[in-house]
Amino acid sequence: MTETKKSDQKKSFRNNKPRSYNKNRNRNHSNKKNKKRSRWNANRISEHFMKRDFDSRKKDCDECSSSLRISLGLVGVIEAIRAKLNKRIEIVTGYYCPDCKRSKYGIRRDFHNNGVAADIRVEGMDIIDLFHHVEQYDEIKGIGINFDDQHVHIDTRKEDQRETWVEKNEEWIQLTEENRAEYIPENISHDTADTKTNPTV
Ligand SMILES: [Zn+2]
Ligand SMILES: [Zn+2]
Numbered sequence: 001m002t003e004t005k006k007s008d009q010k011k012s013f014r015n016n017k018p019r020s021y022n023k024n025r026n027r028n029h030s031n032k033k034n035k036k037r038s039r040w041n042a043n044r045i046s047e048h049f050m051k052r053d054f055d056s057r058k059k060d061c062d063e064c065s066s067s068l069r070i071s072l073g074l075v076g077v078i079e080a081i082r083a084k085l086n087k088r089i090e091i092v093t094g095y096y097c098p099d100c101k102r103s104k105y106g107i108r109r110d111f112h113n114n115g116v117a118a119d120i121r122v123e124g125m126d127i128i129d130l131f132h133h134v135e136q137y138d139e140i141k142g143i144g145i146n147f148d149d150q151h152v153h154i155d156t157r158k159e160d161q162r163e164t165w166v167e168k169n170e171e172w173i174q175l176t177e178e179n180r181a182e183y184i185p186e187n188i189s190h191d192t193a194d195t196k197t198n199p200t201v
Contacts, residue, residue, distance in 0.1 A: 046075045048082055054094030054118065056101070064097035069115030073156045077137055078118060085122060085133065092119040092151045105172035111142055117155035119146065127152050132187045135164075145184070 045051045054070045082089045095115045103110040111117035122130055130152045131145045141160075144153035146167040153167075164175040166183045175183065 045070060045072075046079050048079060048089075049075060049091070053091045054115075056093045056096045056112070058096070058100040061097060061100045063099035067097075069095050071114075071116040071156055073139060074116050074118060074154075077139055077154070077156060078120065080137065081120075081134065085125070087122050087125065090121040090123065092121055092149070094118050105167050105170065107172055111155040111157050114157070116157055117142065117153060119149070119151040119153045121151050128184060131184060 043050050043052070045054065051068060051070065054075070055068055057064050057068065078089055078091075093112060094117075096112055098110070098113055101112075120130070121127070127145055127147070127150055131143065134140055134143055134152060134154050139156050140154045141157045141162050142153065142155035142164075143162065144165045144167055146153060148167060148170065164180075166173045166175060168183070173179070173183070
């Protein structure tokens with residue numbers, strides 16, 4: 001994930017708005033190419049993800065029916081995780097507005113509402129391993145491991161301090177230095193995520 005790539009993605013996302021050539025009735029030889037390209041832009045948010053992958057809105061929500069919010073920084077970090085693990089990432093939950101879905105576990109702020117959060121799973125990978133893996137990305141400022149639904153929440157909120165937590169038995173528990181070992185067994189080595197996942201491919 002490079003800076004230039006990020007800005008390119010941003011650019012293409014912005015350009016999703018109907019462009020002048022779409023209104024152009026002059027369907028000449030280059031039309032096919034343009035059409036294909038605009039379709040790519042309309043549905044795709046990055047190389048491996050479609051906008052709908054991040055769309056967890058309720059179908060009949062009046063509040064957010066026209067506004068799907070997805071942070072390209074978040075998408076970028078998920079692409080980076082995908083590339084590093086060389087595995088498909090399942091987006092369990094992406095964006096929803098407060099009307100679509102009420103925050104579970106009584107959390108104060110739901111970063112899914114801002115479009116900077118995703119709950120993810122990786123096929124064949126333990127969520128504790130995934131938790132350890134995503135900790136390596138500095139831009140991920142919120143990490144929650146959910147044992148009830150077997151996913152890891154990540155978000156790219158604009159904060160300096162990282163917050164980590166556990167969701168278990170319908171409870172939200174902030175991780176501290178004191179209680180962390182209770183829920184998250186220490187990684188045997190820092191490279192565990194890499195060495196462990198590759199041989200199983
Ligand atoms: Zn909504
Ligand atoms: Zn979440």
